[in-house]
Amino acid sequence: MATETMTEKALEAAPPPSRSRRAALAWPIARRALTGVVTLWCISVIVFVATQAMPGDVAHIILGPGASSEQVAQLNQNLGLDQPLLSQYLDWLGNVLTGNMGDSIVSGQPVSELLSERIFNSATLTVIAMVFIIPLSLVIGLLAAVFRDKLLDRAYLGTSLIVTATPDFVIGSLVIALFGTVVFKVLPPVSLIPPGDAPWEHPRQLVMPLAVMVLVGVTYLSRLVRVSFIDVLESEYVQLAIIKGLSMRRILFLHALPNALAPSIPAASIMAAYTIAGSVVIEYLFAYPGIGSALVDAVAGHDLPMVQAIIMLMAAAFFCFNQLADLLGTLNKSR
């Protein structure tokens, strides 16, 4: 009988004492941390090799076209660029591990100093975006699921498909044209935040980049929410709740929501990771002083230590959110 196989499987999986349950949780976390270290190391190699392979000679760029070959050689020696690649890599890795990201080639200031404000600005943008994205996605996904296959749902699905298929910079440019320059001119077309100011001191500058991030995020996340709500609304416990004569409000918020939320949380975490990586385009587009635009500037200026630091930072953040999503998913399943 099916029930028997189930009980036996349950027996098999049943965690007898709580100690082993905690152990069962500790192992996946430890394993994730370990794979995290390996992954980040792989990324460090790729980043280092890729930045070395960038066209153009750094010393030439810094010194300008008129520099003599002795000056170039001197600078290369000062920067350690004449060393073999492997020892350059090991030097760099050792410095990164001790918290020293090196100095910017362009300005000569420490990378960590240059980046700290940028990181703060980017994090602010991401957090505010997520604060809008999560509740909006829930409400929109829920509404779409309730009005499934009705006009509202179809219109929403069509729109979100178009938004998802359009590259971020196109959406951004359209928004700028619409509200910043050509049509309405109600908002500043660039989001310059003066150095030393907190981003929220300039709310008008934040509206457009946030709007684009939220639009892109919500169209993605709300579709996941919609699907998990539809699954739950088709479940037998919701059917029983309808049969019991409960109100629609009670069914949606008490019976459906907690069960539909569970699969959406890992998705939200992946969304956060995506927002961080996606900020490069949006920050650059709006000239917002975050790490995304810093990366674009660093690449243009051949500022290798900056490029390496920013990419490592983004990779680590992306990795952490991904692992968080995985972990939340596992926890949810074991419940």
Add this chain to the structure above:
Amino acid sequence: MKAVEVTGLTVALDDGSVIVDDVSFGLESGQVMGLVGESGSGKSTVALALLGFAKAGANITGGKVVVGGVDLLALSPNELREARKKLIGFVPQDPATALNPALTIRAQLTEGMLGEKKENLPRIREVLETVGLPSDNAFLRRHPQELSGGQQQRVAIAMALGKKPELIVFDEPTTGLDVSTQARVLEMVAGLCADNGMASVFVSHDLAVVGTVGDLVTVMYAGQVLETGSREEVLLSAAHPYSIALLESVPSTRQRLPLVSIPGRAPAAGAKFDGCVFADRCAFVEDRCRDSAPPLVATSTGSSARCLRVEHVLQNQRCLVKEPLPRVESREEDSGSVLSVRNLNASYGRTQVLFDVSFNVAPGETLGVVGESGSGKTTMSRCLIGLHEDQSGIFEMDGKPLPPRLRDRSKEVKQQLQYVFQNPYGSLNPRETIANAVVVPLKHFYGERGKAARDKAKEALERVEIPWRLADRYPAELSGGQRQRVAIARALVCNPSLLICDEITSALDVSVQASVVELLRTLQNDGLSMIFITHNLAVVRSIGDRVIVLSQGRVVESGEVEAVLTAPQHPYTRGLLADTLEVDRSDAETSDLPG
């Protein structure tokens, strides 16, 4: 006025095909009506339609459902919701999926009730005690997944009872339960309905269950009521050929009877008919049956049946009565054994589930293995086939030692020991034609390919009565019974010396079960040895030679089927036998009469 009055209830799918056609019945307060039918008969659709509810893709297109003087189908959505809350309780088939995993028992028990929460709580405690559950706060704080299957089912029943409805609808509430739990739940249901004066409709595929709780019995087929009447009328003197055929296909724990299956296969839901829906499978069919749909007419036994020839059927049905099969001669003792198992122990982690299980299977013998959920019978069959790693025991096959693990077994041994799984919906590869499913083992064990292999596959499929024209279909295009036959053919093509059948009829309808059991009987007559694992004592009675009874991982009784099931020695077997429901039939008397 009757408590429940259903007239002309019709449910159709969005594409217009009718899945419940003109169903009418009435119930007094305190009466229980058993609604019986096989898969696809529309019985569960009727159960939901009694609450004015239809699943997505289906709509109630006509008729009246009057409960407590209110016509549910004429109400606005808000009024209907209030009426459901006030008038009707519903007990779902599978409480494991129908109770919300995110809410406590308490929340789910109180939410459907009218009135204040404070007043409802004492009532809930009272109801919980009535259904034999604890009623303390600790229990109320639990979530459904922290309860056993039987407890979940009782919570679901308490949920329906709590508001004292006019009508309770039970949708196959005992399908997932053990016979002993089922017996207790059914007894409780019958008592509660009588004591509280509630009418109830009890949907089931099991005639014995319906016969136990129902004052009235209604038989459904292809969306229509084919026969309805009192329990005695329908079960003891069935008038409709389908009711008769259904009763014939039910195995009995008391006698070893041949089972009569219904020829053909049940129509798909929503199929269209010009005449009688059962005409294609009926033994009494005439030309006029196919011309126009027969009305529901009163019969001389007192029931109503949808059959033009009902009086003729009633007079002539005796010719269907079957004689008990001769008692199986015990096989020769000295001929050795196909499989011998000594001191088999098996565990899952630290939990031991099998304790010193020993038995022999003689050549040509069918050994029944009987036990309830959790008795370890599935683990035992997995040990035999070598799939369970955590085991110790001594196996011998034809006198030669048999390694316990599958990976240590030779190809030849694997070929000789074949397995048929419980669920034919999951055991066949959905992306492989059935001919291919049967050819694969031929390639693997005998290296046969091409035409030779297809010829052998054809032979095997014909042996299980699957016509060769179905060979290039995919499993999804076959019925459950046909799929199980293909699974058996796949095992047979290996030319096994022992076939292990793990609950192979439990996922099937009773008339289909009959045909599979009779198929196994022909294999038995050809001299195949079998181990037949089941929770159904009646099936063991109809096919087993010897039986072992498993309880909590131990063999508590073993012996000849006749002896064990006629005069069980162990209290566990006695209890199991007492809890197994029987359809009360006239067979016992009529079987002595000449046919």
